[in-house]
Amino acid sequence: MKKHWRIETQAIQEGFTPKDGDPRILPIYQSTTYKFSSAEHVAKLFDLEVGGHFYTRLSNPTAEGFEVKIAAMEGGVAAMATSSGQAASTIAVMNICRAGQHVVAASTLYGGTYSLFANTFPKMGIEVTFVDPEADEATICAAFRPETRCLFGETIGNPGLNILDFEKFSRIAKKMQVPLIIDNTFPTPYLCRPFEHGADIVVHSATKYIDGHATSVGGVIVDSGNFDWGCGKYPEMTEPDESYHGLKYLETFGKLAYIVKARVQLMRDIGPCPAPMNAFLFNLGLETLPLRMQRHSENALAMAKYLEKHEAVSWVNYPGLESHKSYERAKKYLPKGASGVLTFGIKGGAAAGKKFMESCQLVALVVHVGDARSCVLHPASTTHRQLSEEQQIASGVSPDLIRLSVGIEHIDDLIEDVNQALLASQK
Structure with a gap:
């Protein structure tokens, strides 16, 4: 039985455990749909009463293998793969932020992320304030508003290559009662695990080092399970979701609430899912990461x-x-x-x-x-x-x-x- 595997072992062994006669390597489940013999079971899947796969836009066995592995390597409770790193950053924010609300972000972001925050989010009614990550704590705190819903930064800025002061940013996020979302693309979990330094959510462009061979575009969101979604600022986590018959995410799923909501709401409605082949290649890339x-x-x-x-x-x-x-x-x-x-x-x-x-x-x-x-x-x-x-x-x-x-x-x-x-x- 596995116990506290080191990251080099997790990279090889996590995510897929074959049974007798199964393939030794995580297979590519190149299928959009899954067969059932019970209508009642399918109904329970749609009502989120049981887990499982029923449509690849929401989940797929190959993607799940990759998600389980990267979550373990980052030290998180759950992960959701996406079609790109941009999609991961977008859903990570939109999952807890809506029109009329606000984000504080480090100014030293990858250009595509900066453009997303500076141009596209405002068109959706989400305002973003950029801060110099080297500014003092009081200056960064001054950028926050009552409607601020997250603090966003990169472990290593791209291409400025500044390293985030995790201690300061984590302290600010906790003081302001918002999650700290970190893009950990450049270091990967092998070189840095942001959850160990106070981050709450991690995103990756899996297109980069996770794939490692320039074959596939994709992304992933990993949740630490540590943020207190019941702090009073996030009603979307605590109040009924009428699209699921009044289900309450935090009450029903506990530490898994954030990723479950991202999957069954935003992935359901927007649909930036990873291709099974790409998820297979990301999982393979992690083995040698x-x-x-x-x-x-x-x-x-x-x-x-x-x-x-x-x-x-x-x-x-x-x-x-x-x-x-x-x-x-x-x-x-x-x-x-x-x-x-x-x-x-x-x-x-x-x-x-x-x-x-x-x-x-x-x-x-x-x-x-x-x-x-x-x-x-x-x-x-x-x-x-x-x-x-x-x-x-x-x-x-x-x-x-x-x-x-x-x-x-x-x-x-x-x-x-x-x-x-x-x-x-x-x-």
Whole structure:
């Protein structure tokens, strides 16, 4: 019987336990529907009186295997997979926030998340106030309103690479009686488990390190089960849901209330469900996640140290460097490594940066991070181009910033390629 498995073992063994004669590996249940012999049983499924699968938009055995595994690895009580990381962030907020209510978020967010919060949520009547995560506690608290429903941040900002002060943000969230929602995409649960530092809900873009091979788009929400939904601010958790004959989520499902509500309300009505094939690949990716995150972190640190000494580089930003402003937090919250993404500036600015990217031969110019293969990008003209220059700066994106996602190739080959491209950029 399993007892307190370590995360490396959870990555292999959690989520699916075959019986005699079953497949050893979690199967791909490529089916939209499931057969029953009792109409009464189907009715109980629809009334949430029993658990089980009846339509893949709501749940699927392959997705469930992935959800159980990632929940265990994060130390949560339950998880819900989605069709993308954007869908995970959207549902995580909408599950507890409606028109007329408010969110406080760190300004140093991934550009797609920033755009969701700055442009789309307001159109839905949900207002968002962005705060500098380095601001003092009183300043951040001043952004809260009576109608604020959550505090949102990233473990490692993308692409600013600032590390969140979990202690401060958790303290603020508890003081304001709102859940702290953390995007843990860059560290993954192998490098950091936000629940251990006061977070209440975690979201991932599974497209990145969880998949790890650039094959599948998806996301996931994980709930710690620790937040007190009965504090008086969240009637949607405590009052009857007439679409389920007056069921009360907190009363009926206890610590599972948040994920159950997200699934049976928002996934039911909006439908951003993961494809079974993608869920299978995410589960497979988790099996090697600890090994890959070790190599990503080792390679990125070695590359950052190399770039710090390169004559063509004006600055390097990586939390694992002693020169980084978040270095002490990296030691505290990410003792196993600071993940595989770094940023740097090239002497010569944007023009030299463009030439550098086009001169790389091994490192690929792609709109992606978290792949086993190394890749490079200029965020200001790509992932963050929808933002104004002021918004880009607030998100940690300067015009000369180059983002390098260091893969798991041999570090000497990577350094040789980066060096020749840097030399070419200066001609």
